[in-house]
Amino acid sequence: xxxxxxxxxxxxxxxxxxxxxxxxxxxxxxxxxxxxxxxxxxxxxxxxxxxxxxxxxxxxxxxxxxxxxxxxxxxxxxxxxxxxxxxxxxxxxxxxxxxxx
Numbered sequence: 001x002x003x004x005x006x007x008x009x010x011x012x013x014x015x016x017x018x019x020x021x022x023x024x025x026x027x028x029x030x031x032x033x034x035x036x037x038x039x040x041x042x043x044x045x046x047x048x049x050x051x052x053x054x055x056x057x058x059x060x061x062x063x064x065x066x067x068x069x070x071x072x073x074x075x076x077x078x079x080x081x082x083x084x085x086x087x088x089x090x091x092x093x094x095x096x097x098x099x100x101x
Contacts (some may be wrong), residue, residue, distance in 0.1 A: 018098040018099060019098045020033070020095055020096060020097040020098060021033075021095075021096050022039070022093060022094070022095055022096075023086065023088065023093065023094040023095075023096060024091075024092070024093045024094075025088070025091075026046075026087065026088050026089060026090070026091070027087070028047070028085055028086075028087040029085060029086055029087070029096065030084065030085040031084075031085070031086075031096050032052075032082050032083070032084055032098070033082065033083050033096040033097055033098050034076065034077065034082055034083070034097060034098060034099040035074060035075070035076050035083075035096075035097040035099070036048075036074070036075040036076075036083060036086060036094055036095070036096055036097075037072075037073075037074050037075075037094065037095040037097060038069045038070065038071055038072065038073040038074075038075075038092070038093075038094060039071060039092070039093035039094060039095055040071055040092045040093045041068065041069075041070055041071045042068045042069075042090065042091075042092055043068060043069045043071075043088060043090065043092025043093065043094065044065075044066065044067075044068050044069070044088060044089045044090045044092065045058055045062065045065065045069070045086060045087070045088055045089070045094075046058070046065075046087045046088060046089035047085070047086065047087040048060075048061060048075075048083060048085075048086050049083070049084045049085040049086075050077060050081045050082065050083060050084060051081050051082060051084060052084045053084070060078070061075050062075070068090070069092075083096070
């Protein structure tokens, strides 16, 4: 099992200094990150995986997963976890952000 890292609830600042990547297609993107930022209105996420485990957990983070998200929404992992992959079901844009350190 992948090791867990401190989450944003630990009071650490997320700046992306350790890396980020923009996702703008519906191909599954594997990228360990600590924050997902929605960059466009109408973005629908079809899958979120956590801690390297191949199990969709989007309903843990989005109460109505089939509804489009609004630009500016921020999703962070819970319980010291990290996001390991994300897939969108419609065109849109996400910024996958790694925490400093």
